[in-house]
Amino acid sequence: MGNKHSNNPFKNPESIEDAAEDIKEEENVEEKTEENNELQQKFDELNQQYIRLAADFENYRKRQEHEREELLKFGTENALRKLLEVLDNFERARKALENIDDCAKVKESFDLVHKQVVETLKKIGLEEIETTGQEFDPNFHEAVMQTPTSEQPEHTIVSELQKGYKYGDKVLRASLVNVATAE
Numbered sequence: 001m002g003n004k005h006s007n008n009p010f011k012n013p014e015s016i017e018d019a020a021e022d023i024k025e026e027e028n029v030e031e032k033t034e035e036n037n038e039l040q041q042k043f044d045e046l047n048q049q050y051i052r053l054a055a056d057f058e059n060y061r062k063r064q065e066h067e068r069e070e071l072l073k074f075g076t077e078n079a080l081r082k083l084l085e086v087l088d089n090f091e092r093a094r095k096a097l098e099n100i101d102d103c104a105k106v107k108e109s110f111d112l113v114h115k116q117v118v119e120t121l122k123k124i125g126l127e128e129i130e131t132t133g134q135e136f137d138p139n140f141h142e143a144v145m146q147t148p149t150s151e152q153p154e155h156t157i158v159s160e161l162q163k164g165y166k167y168g169d170k171v172l173r174a175s176l177v178n179v180a181t182a183e
Contacts, residue, residue, distance in 0.1 A: 082120045089113050129164035129175045131157045136179045140164060140171060145178035152180040 093109040100106065129140045136143060136155045147158050157177045164175030 079124050082124060086113065086117050086120055089116055125167050126172075127166050129166055129171070131160040131164070131175045131177055133157065136177065140166070140174060141177045141179075142174040143179045144176045146181045147178055148183040149180045150183050154180055154182050156180045 090113055093113055097106055097109060131141065134141075134157050135153075136157055141157065141164065144161060149158065152158060156179070158180050159178045160175055161178060162176040165172045
């Protein structure tokens with residue numbers, strides 16, 4: 001019987017076969033080592049690509065968040081600038097009304113400032129939601145009352161209890177309404 005670890009592999013016939021097997025095993029080990037090295041190299045490349053991509057994405061996310069914050073800040077700043085004029089007029093009206101006992105003057109001042117507030121909010125993009133005489137739409141209206149009537153078609157808004165507003169397509173506050181029902 002052959003000894004795989006003998007110094008001279010040619011002493012008996014089995015040792016030649018054992019030596020051939022050992023050589024094949026060594027070649028297989030070398031091939032596998034080369035394959036493992038290649039796979040490790042590919043893995044390292046892909047891992048580096050992943051790390052760069054993750055870093056790029058994180059930078060993109062932070063940049064987007066910063067831009068969004070800047071847009072919101074700019075929009076709020078712009079709206080506040082427009083409302084400062086209204087605030088100034090409130091201050092002027094308050095000073096002017098300190099010594100006035102005439103209710104007509106107070107009403108006139110109030111109406112002017114109210115008109116300016118409404119115009120300023122419209123410039124910013126605020127829109128009033130149409131109600132009276134309109135068909136009830138749950139996307140824009142909230143029915144808090146129902147009135148049986150034959151004067152108006154069913155599901156028509158009879159009266160508005162609180163104004164609703166929207167900004168573009170987004171409803172900021174639904175209108176509170178009274179809706180007609182069949183008698």
